[in-house]
Each structure stands twice: as structure tokens, then as C-alpha cells.
Amino acid sequence: MTQIIKSVDEIADRYQVLYCDLWGCLHNGVRVYPEAAEAMARFRAGGGAVVLLTNSPRPAAQVAAQLRQLGTPDGTYDVIVSSGDAAQHALASGGFGKRVYHIGPERDLPFFTDANGVPLDVELVPLEEAESIVCTGLFDDRTETPEDYRATILYGKTKGLKLLCANPDVIVDVGDRRIYCAGAIAQAYSEAGGESFYFGKPYPPIYALARRKLIEVGADDVPSEGILCIGDGLPTDIQGAMGEDLDSLFITGGLVAEQTDTTPESGPNPEKLEAVLRAARLSPLYAMALLR
Structure with missing residues (x-):
């Protein structure tokens, strides 16, 4: 049964690394969500590492530039791993x-x-x-x-x-x-x-690249049970996490806000959330309205 929580702080001490999605979690393509950025900064301040794991087709450097333009505060994350990075590697290989x-x-x-x-x-x-x-x-x-x-x-x-x-x-x-x-x-x-x-979520190449990138932040020895995946996409973020045998936190205020009766102030409705998850045949460990 998926546990509905109100803050990442409730479960932060169980994990050493967060794989956090961008669109729908940290920003909406127009502005950064302040509470989400603050939650990631608190996790890092507590000794954890934040990997922004995104299906953006842009390489990490361009994603970082976009995040600056959207007003992402310093200290929000450690490293970016994009679908563009993983796909670039495949293209460069000559395949x-x-x-x-x-x-x-x-x-x-x-x-x-x-x-x-x-x-x-x-x-x-x-x-x-x-x-x-x-x-x-x-x-x-x-x-x-x-x-x-x-x-x-x-x-x-x-x-x-x-x-x-x-x-x-x-x-x-x-x-x-x-x-x-x-x-x-x-x-x-x-x-x-x-x-x-x-090459992005939910497919293995991006998760393999994320593991390699953890070396840069000194977290390459973190076991799978120490990693939590956060995202609002069931067929991408949540399916990918389950495929990699990683715990996941489903943000319901994004793509399924209407189906789960999620608003910025409340939600998700437990019964409607269960119906959505049952239809998708997926079972994230946790769910919350918005990342905070």
C-alpha cells in the first residue's frame, strides 16, 4: 500500500541519495517551485546527495543553464543526469x-x-x-x-x-x-x-549513467536501498524506479492531479490514487501532493 506523506523530511533519514525528476517536481517549465527547491536543499544539508534525473533531451550543461534561468537557488542539487546525456553516448558510439x-x-x-x-x-x-x-x-x-x-x-x-x-x-x-x-x-x-x-527513464541506460555520476559526489558506494526516486510520471519515473528495484515517491500534483483530486493545498484522495496506481499496475512506496 502506497503511503501518503506531506514532506520529504518524514522519510529523509532512510536515504542517502535522491534521484529527483525536474518537470512537474522541481519546476513547471516556467518557474521553479520554491518549496521543492528548499526540500532538496534541506536533504543535502543533512548529508544527502541530490541527483536531478531528467528526461530532458539537452545535455547536463544546458539543463543547468535552463535551471538558472528559471531561478533555481544555489545548493539545490549535486549533479544532473539527463536523457540527452545517455542518448548522446549512444549516438557517439556509432550505432x-x-x-x-x-x-x-x-x-x-x-x-x-x-x-x-x-x-x-x-x-x-x-x-x-x-x-x-x-x-x-x-x-x-x-x-x-x-x-x-x-x-x-x-x-x-x-x-x-x-x-x-x-x-x-x-x-x-x-x-x-x-x-x-x-x-x-x-x-x-x-x-x-x-x-x-x-535512453531516458524508465530505461536502464540513464540509471547506469546516474550510478557512474555518483562517483563525482562520493556516493558511488550507496546501496540500492539508500536511493529514493522522485517523480510525477508513472510510466517513466515510477516504472523506471521499480525496474531498477529502487524505492519511489510519486508526486500526484503533476500529470495526474485531476485524476487524484490533488491541489496545492491538499490531496491526493487515497481511493482515487489507488485506482490510478491499480490501472497503471505500479506501486510506489510513497506519494505526496507536491514536492516539499
Whole structure:
């Protein structure tokens, strides 16, 4: 049975490391949630380490820059591990060829450079010349849906092109607006018979990278039972945590706020939360309305 809590402080002494999601937990794409940032800072002040584990298609350096723009206070986290980082490693390994077609906005172009700004050994080419497809998002996620990519998807599937998905999220909330992410394109590509490859949550590569990054903060010897995963995505954050045999804290005030009767002041409704979790066939150890 999932335990509903009101603050991370209630369980903080059970863990040495937090894997915390960004969108829907620490910020909403427009502003940082002050109480969430304060909770992470308190955990660190108590001797714990905070890893921001995000399905952002951007490499960690660009994610850090975005967090500064959103007003994230100093001392909120130790290290960032992004889906973009894990996907970059796969692309650099040569498994998707050297000539790729990019689906995604111009702001995601840093994905194709390393931490020092040096371009990766790949060439961005038109779809007809590509050896594979790299999807970091939609070209215009404010107006488009996966349906707008039907022709691209059918062409890529027919040509047998692999699709590298740099962000497995299907949807996120930007402020009060819900938009599609790269995961929605990859999902449609697979449903059409194409082959999609994922590197963020809930898939193993990002968790393996997070383990390696813990060396940087001196927490590489922390056992699995000392790590708590925090997120608002059931098929990403919670499924990923369970797949890695890690405890998880489900934030219900994000993507499932309406289904669980969660508001900033109260919730979730226990019965409605149980119904949502039963439908998803997932069982996080804890749940709370908002990260605080």
C-alpha cells in the first residue's frame, strides 16, 4: 500500500541519495517551485546527495543553464543526469550512423555537441539522405501533434531507419498547458512498425549513467536501498524506479492531479490514487501532493 506523506523530511533519514525528476517536481517549465527547491536543499544539508534525473533531451550543461534561468537557488542539487546525456553516448558510439535527420526544435541543437561545445562526429542531413532519425522533440510543440509527423514516420519506417528518442516523455505540462514530447513521436513510430530506441527513464541506460555520476559526489558506494526516486510520471519515473528495484515517491500534483483530486493545498484522495496506481499496475512506496 502506497503511503501518503506531506514532506520529504518524514522519510529523509532512510536515504542517502535522491534521484529527483525536474518537470512537474522541481519546476513547471516556467518557474521553479520554491518549496521543492528548499526540500532538496534541506536533504543535502543533512548529508544527502541530490541527483536531478531528467528526461530532458539537452545535455547536463544546458539543463543547468535552463535551471538558472528559471531561478533555481544555489545548493539545490549535486549533479544532473539527463536523457540527452545517455542518448548522446549512444549516438557517439556509432550505432545510429554518421548521417542523421533531426526532429526537434532549434533550441535542442546543443544535443549534437559535447560538454565543451565541440560538434559530435555526425552530420545533420535531410530525411532522404539519413541513416537514422534523432528525435529530441517536436519542431513546434505549441501547435503540433504526432499526427503532423505521419509522412515522416511512414517514410522512416519504410526505409528501415532507426529512431533514437532523446526524451521518452510523451507529454509534459508547461505552466497550465500540456504539450507533446519526443516520446510521443517515438511511440507513433513504433506503432507504425518502426524501431525506436530510448535512453531516458524508465530505461536502464540513464540509471547506469546516474550510478557512474555518483562517483563525482562520493556516493558511488550507496546501496540500492539508500536511493529514493522522485517523480510525477508513472510510466517513466515510477516504472523506471521499480525496474531498477529502487524505492519511489510519486508526486500526484503533476500529470495526474485531476485524476487524484490533488491541489496545492491538499490531496491526493487515497481511493482515487489507488485506482490510478491499480490501472497503471505500479506501486510506489510513497506519494505526496507536491514536492516539499
